Amino acid sequence: MDPTATTARSITVTVNGVRYERTVSVRTSLADFVRHDLGLTGTHVGCEQGSCGACTLLLDGEPVRSCLMLAVQADGRELTSVEGLAPAGGELHPIQQAFWEHHGLQCGFCTPGILLTTYDLLRREHGPSPCAIREALTGHICRCTGYDGIVRSVQAADQEWER
Ligand code: FES
Ligand code: FES
CATH class of the missing domain: 3.10.20.30 (Beta-grasp domain)
Structure with a gap:
C-alpha cells in the first residue's frame, strides 16, 4: 500500500x-x-x-x-x-478604507481577521450598535488599539459601504 x-x-x-x-x-x-x-x-x-x-x-x-x-x-x-476583499492594485474595500481613516489598526497583525468578521457582521446587519460590534468582535484579540478605533471604524464602514 x-x-x-x-x-x-x-x-x-x-x-x-x-x-x-x-x-x-x-x-x-x-x-x-x-x-x-x-x-x-x-x-x-x-x-x-x-x-x-x-x-x-x-x-x-x-x-x-x-x-x-x-x-x-x-x-x-x-x-x-x-x-x-479588494482586488490587487485596486481601491480598498470600504471596510478597509474606514479602518485606515478611523485608526482601526496599528501593527495590523489582528486586522485581516477583524476585517473579515466585520464584513460578515455588516453583510447581515445595518447600523449595529457599539455593543453589538464589540460582541461580534469578541473572538478577536488586538494588542494595540484599545478597540475604540476599531468600533469607530466598523461604524464608519457601516455608513460608507453600499451593500
Ligand atoms: S491563530 Fe487561529 S485563533 Fe489565533
Ligand atoms: S493592531 Fe496590533 S494587534 Fe491589533
Missing part, C-alpha cells in the same frame, strides 16, 4: 474566486495551507489554538478559525481571505 495514501489527500478549493487543486498532508491546518501552499499571507497565525482570531477566514461565507481546521476539511468549498 502506498504510504502517502493515508497521509496526503488531493483537494480542490476556491479561494477569492480562484480554483486551486493541491495535494496536502492530512495534518496541514487550513491556515498553513492558505499561507504556505497558496501564498496568501494576509491570513495571520497568532495563538494557533482558536483564541486570537488572527487566522479568521470566511468558509462558504461564514467566519472560521483556520488554525483549528484542517485543509482537507475545506475540500470542495469556497474561502475568502483578506486578499479577496
Whole structure:
C-alpha cells in the first residue's frame, strides 16, 4: 500500500474566486495551507489554538478559525481571505478604507481577521450598535488599539459601504 495514501489527500478549493487543486498532508491546518501552499499571507497565525482570531477566514461565507481546521476539511468549498476583499492594485474595500481613516489598526497583525468578521457582521446587519460590534468582535484579540478605533471604524464602514 502506498504510504502517502493515508497521509496526503488531493483537494480542490476556491479561494477569492480562484480554483486551486493541491495535494496536502492530512495534518496541514487550513491556515498553513492558505499561507504556505497558496501564498496568501494576509491570513495571520497568532495563538494557533482558536483564541486570537488572527487566522479568521470566511468558509462558504461564514467566519472560521483556520488554525483549528484542517485543509482537507475545506475540500470542495469556497474561502475568502483578506486578499479577496479588494482586488490587487485596486481601491480598498470600504471596510478597509474606514479602518485606515478611523485608526482601526496599528501593527495590523489582528486586522485581516477583524476585517473579515466585520464584513460578515455588516453583510447581515445595518447600523449595529457599539455593543453589538464589540460582541461580534469578541473572538478577536488586538494588542494595540484599545478597540475604540476599531468600533469607530466598523461604524464608519457601516455608513460608507453600499451593500
Ligand atoms: S491563530 Fe487561529 S485563533 Fe489565533
Ligand atoms: S493592531 Fe496590533 S494587534 Fe491589533
